[in-house]
Amino acid sequence: MENYKLGVKVSIITIIVNIILAVIKIFSGIVGKSNAMLADGVHTLSDVLTTFVVLLGLKVSSKEADENHPYGHEKYEPVFAKLLSIILVLTGIYIGYGSLKVLISGNIKTPGIIALVAALISIVFKEGMYWYTVKTARKIKSLSLEADAWHHRSDSLSSIGTFIGILGARMGVKILDPIAGIVVSIFVVKVGVELYLKATRELVDEAADEKTVEKIRSLTYSIKGVEEIRDLKTRVFGNRIYVDIDIAVNAFISVEEGHNIAEEVHDAIENRVESVKHCMVHVEPKKTQD
Structure with a gap:
């Protein structure tokens, strides 16, 4: 407003x-x-x-x-x-x-x-x-x-x-x-x-610029517990950006711990990348032999 x-x-x-x-x-x-x-x-x-x-x-x-x-x-x-x-x-x-x-x-x-x-x-x-x-x-x-x-x-x-x-x-x-x-x-x-x-x-869901994508990657890997980024998609929506990211966490931690890591990733991206309007984080298990 x-x-x-x-x-x-x-x-x-x-x-x-x-x-x-x-x-x-x-x-x-x-x-x-x-x-x-x-x-x-x-x-x-x-x-x-x-x-x-x-x-x-x-x-x-x-x-x-x-x-x-x-x-x-x-x-x-x-x-x-x-x-x-x-x-x-x-x-x-x-x-x-x-x-x-x-x-x-x-x-x-x-x-x-x-x-x-x-x-x-x-x-x-x-x-x-x-x-x-x-x-x-x-x-x-x-x-x-x-x-x-x-x-x-x-x-x-x-x-x-x-x-x-x-x-x-x-x-x-x-x-x-x-x-x-x-x-x-x-x-x-x-x-x-x-x-x-x-x-x-801006009307055809073009990806965000490389600098923004790299910042999102860097923020994600800075969160303790994130083992890997399996997939990262961004789309420009008018003057804002939507983010969909798949992260891998230790397969042997609890569901609650995995959820907390995802929340930290979500908050870091939405709060520290000004143009991001919404971030969806999907958690996948990563076993030691992966």
């Missing part, structure tokens, strides 16, 4: 900043006659929509397990992250199409100074929003919030391209304005595709 509140706080702040920036950029694009700035403003407006999607994802995934979802709701996180990635790709295509249309038509105007100032303001604020959001996303292990952070970064890079394009156009190379829009659109689409693939991996 604490993670949910932190995620909501970040999302609300970014929504407010994005609305202000979108108004500034669209106004500057119209008044300053800059296609690149107008496209940049639409990109920022799409950030508002994606952050609303993030809020919805955080709310749903933070719900406790229930009768219909006994394993919890964490997998809703990558589902919403997929939606965000699709919005990113569509935004990139829209920006690129608009800029390409202007380039082909040849109807390119010299942007006003207001568009250049707006681009500079956007670069500073969007880069700051990226670091603020991504830091929180990694802290609470939220994929959809991380996707939203990358949306801020793509907007920051979009504004850098816009700034270069507007500056070049004002210096006499008008063609740089729409070209900047096309270059930015390619980057935005690339980020969207990468996020989509990352979200897909």
Whole structure:
């Protein structure tokens, strides 16, 4: 619940900043006659929509397990992250199409100074929003919030391209304005595709990373009485990990002693590996001749 509140706080702040920036950029694009700035403003407006999607994802995934979802709701996180990635790709295509249309038509105007100032303001604020959001996303292990952070970064890079394009156009190379829009659109689409693939991996029960698996092995062998790890399976479930482990213990100890060893393994893994949500330990006998 604490993670949910932190995620909501970040999302609300970014929504407010994005609305202000979108108004500034669209106004500057119209008044300053800059296609690149107008496209940049639409990109920022799409950030508002994606952050609303993030809020919805955080709310749903933070719900406790229930009768219909006994394993919890964490997998809703990558589902919403997929939606965000699709919005990113569509935004990139829209920006690129608009800029390409202007380039082909040849109807390119010299942007006003207001568009250049707006681009500079956007670069500073969007880069700051990226670091603020991504830091929180990694802290609470939220994929959809991380996707939203990358949306801020793509907007920051979009504004850098816009700034270069507007500056070049004002210096006499008008063609740089729409070209900047096309270059930015390619980057935005690339980020969207990468996020989509990352979200897909979290939905198909992929194993945890090698570093986490090795930590689980090390913790297990540190428990007195564990003779061997017969099998170890991990699966990523949204932003959490489920662990199934088979351990071998001395075949001649009591059932209660074997159970106590299993409990120690269970508690060590769940308490000392932060991303683990649940650990199932199965005990097998190991005779001296094994």
